[in-house]
Amino acid sequence: MKQRIFSGVQPSGTPTIGNYIGAMKGFVDLQDKYEAIYCVVNQHAITVPQNPKELKHNTKSLAALYIAMGIDPDKSIIFVQSDVPAHAQAAWLIQCNLGIGELERMTQYKDKAAKQESISAGLLTYPALMVGDIVLYDAAYVPVGDDQKQHIELTRDFVDRFNYRFGQGKDLLVKPEGIYPKNGTRVMSLQDPTRKMSKSDDNVRSFISLLDPPKTIIKKIKSAVTDSIGEVHYDVEKQSAVSNLLEIYASLSQRSIDSIVEEYQGQGYGAFKNDLAELTVETVAPIQERYEKLMAGNDLQDIVTDGATKANKIASETLARMESAMGIH
Numbered sequence: 001m002k003q004r005i006f007s008g009v010q011p012s013g014t015p016t017i018g019n020y021i022g023a024m025k026g027f028v029d030l031q032d033k034y035e036a037i038y039c040v041v042n043q044h045a046i047t048v049p050q051n052p053k054e055l056k057h058n059t060k061s062l063a064a065l066y067i068a069m070g071i072d073p074d075k076s077i078i079f080v081q082s083d084v085p086a087h088a089q090a091a092w093l094i095q096c097n098l099g100i101g102e103l104e105r106m107t108q109y110k111d112k113a114a115k116q117e118s119i120s121a122g123l124l125t126y127p128a129l130m131v132g133d134i135v136l137y138d139a140a141y142v143p144v145g146d147d148q149k150q151h152i153e154l155t156r157d158f159v160d161r162f163n164y165r166f167g168q169g170k171d172l173l174v175k176p177e178g179i180y181p182k183n184g185t186r187v188m189s190l191q192d193p194t195r196k197m198s199k200s201d202d203n204v205r206s207f208i209s210l211l212d213p214p215k216t217i218i219k220k221i222k223s224a225v226t227d228s229i230g231e232v233h234y235d236v237e238k239q240s241a242v243s244n245l246l247e248i249y250a251s252l253s254q255r256s257i258d259s260i261v262e263e264y265q266g267q268g269y270g271a272f273k274n275d276l277a278e279l280t281v282e283t284v285a286p287i288q289e290r291y292e293k294l295m296a297g298n299d300l301q302d303i304v305t306d307g308a309t310k311a312n313k314i315a316s317e318t319l320a321r322m323e324s325a326m327g328i329h
């Protein structure tokens with residue numbers, strides 16, 4: 001039997017090329033080797049305020065993008081988190097076995113909390129929901145971007161603790177491992193290379209969304225910040241912005257950074273940016289074409305309904321196992 005993998009993306013906007021490079025591109029390759037389950041984690045998205053209409057649209061849109069990118073519903077399960085009640089139920093059991101101190105240490109919590117006027121309790125307990133997503137499916141591996149490492153480590157700690165407290169010598173839950181992009185790619189903002197590229201950034205010029213029209217992509221890449229050194233060179237300390245563009249280039253073209261640096265030697269940033277813009281447009285164009293078709297037709301609804309049925313079956317069994325071990329059912 002194939003081992004299982006699980007991953008999720010929040011429908012808090014349209015995925016960026018950061019999401020694509022850091023996580024989603026890998027989802028497609030992994031579906032042959034593993035039994036893959038990919039979730040649209042809409043319950044995670046509401047840990048910060050969302051416009052309800054937009055959230056609903058973005059949820060459907062993200063499911064369509066998963067498929068448009070190449071996730072095959074005949075091979076993998078694609079579903080929406082809120083269609084499977086076990087996630088919210090498991091999150092409660094998990095919260096009762098995590099410490100506030102552990103949750104307060106999460107850097108994603110600290111970053112997001114710093115941006116909010118009022119911080120919801122859900123933003124703090126968010127990792128419990130994520131731990132639930134993973135353990136409910138007995139996932140052995142979790143492909144995620146670098147920024148999720150801390151959450152994966154927390155999941156591993158939780159599994160040890162849960163098995164120790166309630167397993168009576170048996171492993172009730174599977175301890176997952178993260179699968180991270182090879183060179184540890186964290187795509188940074190096009191406007192501020194000290195911050196990660198995020199689909200919920202207020203400054204739309206800081207990210208490229210997978211659904212940006214070609215003209216917008218070109219404009220955003222041309223106006224990406226660089227430096228006054230004027231040489232395409234990889235140096236994360238001294239040329240962080242250009243190094244970020246180089247990483248995007250390398251990842252989308254599957255070329256080495258060295259070979260790209262060599263190609264643009266002595267040419268300034270103009271040609272480099274033009275070619276990167278073209279490469280990005282070429283990457284997203286076929287995805288956008290398939291996406292439009294899915295959004296207009298009826299297949300998408302059938303796919304997520306079927307995904308939810310399959311996910312429900314697996315998740316409710318694990319939930320029952322957890323509840324029974326804890327003595328509440």
Ligand code: AMP
Nearest residue numbers: 009010018019022023144145186187197
């Ligand atoms: P999120 O947008 O926070 O739901 O993230 C979805 C997935 O994309 C996660 O696995 C993240 O680690 C990954 N991700 C998000 N932003 C970036 C980024 N700027 N660079 C690389 N990976 C990212």
Ligand code: TRP
Nearest residue numbers: 006007008009010041044130133
């Ligand atoms: N926390 C992840 C993020 O912000 C999204 C996520 C939620 C996730 N549940 C998950 C990722 C389970 C992997 C597995 O990017």
